[in-house]
Amino acid sequence: MGKISDDWLHAPRIYVENTRGHDPSYEVTAEHVLRNLPVCRPAELTCRYSDERNIESLRRADILIAGKLDTSLISREAKSLKIIQCTSAGVEKYAPLEWLDPSVALTNASGVHAEKVGEFALMATLMLHAHVPAIATKQRHHRWSRTLRGTSAGCRVLIYGVGALGGAVAKRLHSAGFHITGIRRSGEPVESVNLMTTPDHFHECLPFTDVLILACPLTSATSGLVGASELAALPEGASVLNIARGGVVDHSALRDALESGHLSGAILDVFEKEPLPPNSELWDIPNLMIFPHVSADAPEGYVDRCLEILADNLARAKAGRPLRNVVDRQFGY
Structure with a gap:
């Protein structure tokens, strides 16, 4: 213009x-x-x-x-x-x-939304690192099962979409000791991101990711970005946080990865249909926590x-x- x-x-x-x-x-x-x-x-x-x-x-x-x-x-x-x-x-x-x-x-x-979403993502990522979604699932089934976890120092986070929100997330997580890899279209470096790359290297990064954070806009390029093959490429025990848009993730593939135990947990704050219908299968998927689109508000x-x-x-x-x-x-x- x-x-x-x-x-x-x-x-x-x-x-x-x-x-x-x-x-x-x-x-x-x-x-x-x-x-x-x-x-x-x-x-x-x-x-x-x-x-x-x-x-x-x-x-x-x-x-x-x-x-x-x-x-x-x-x-x-x-x-x-x-x-x-x-x-x-x-x-x-x-x-x-x-x-x-x-x-x-x-x-x-x-x-x-940057300040709020950075705070939320720090909370959610620490929860994923500590396997809180799995603990919450065990609580619903009255199961006492102790799993010890170390500190977050060195935990590998991949943020897809390092714009205003992703940058705020990186800043918070970096200060907590997480190792941050970022993906953005330009590939330009961002403070607090240890390694920045571009979308064409997304699949190469997945095997080295403990927590995958989605913070990108929903476009034709990101619709269905994370499906069965992407989740399978993550290491066993990895986890997913979606604060982007619901359409970025294939929820059926996410269900399968959680039910099989390949993923240790996931937190979703965004959905294709909101409010999430009471009969949605997402409510009952093990090791999945649902937030009612509150991460950025x-x-x-x-x-x-x-x-x-x-x-x-x-x-x-x-x-x-x-x-x-x-x-x-x-x-x-």
């Missing part, structure tokens, strides 16, 4: 769309916008729920702030937009981005952190600098 014309930057028309009934911690109010966008004075500020839209205001809007995007409506009606600030980090549901005018920048909330100050991204981008646009958190049309994140 080229330099944005600055005639609207000082007084943009802003349209905010919330979802009725959603957690109020994630509702964007006019107060939030005015407090967090000191770089401009909105000429128009409209805050509505998706079931009571003001279409005329949407048509005039330069900026759209929303957690859920009605892509057909935006494509059809919102012809004046310059920036869409999505308050969600994951935007795979909107791909491909053919609905988005090339002149409009779609930015996401990548990075706002820290509601206090969430909206403020999202709007800080927008404020920074408005300042960048005024200075003719590239925007950050822009969703890549080719890769979908």
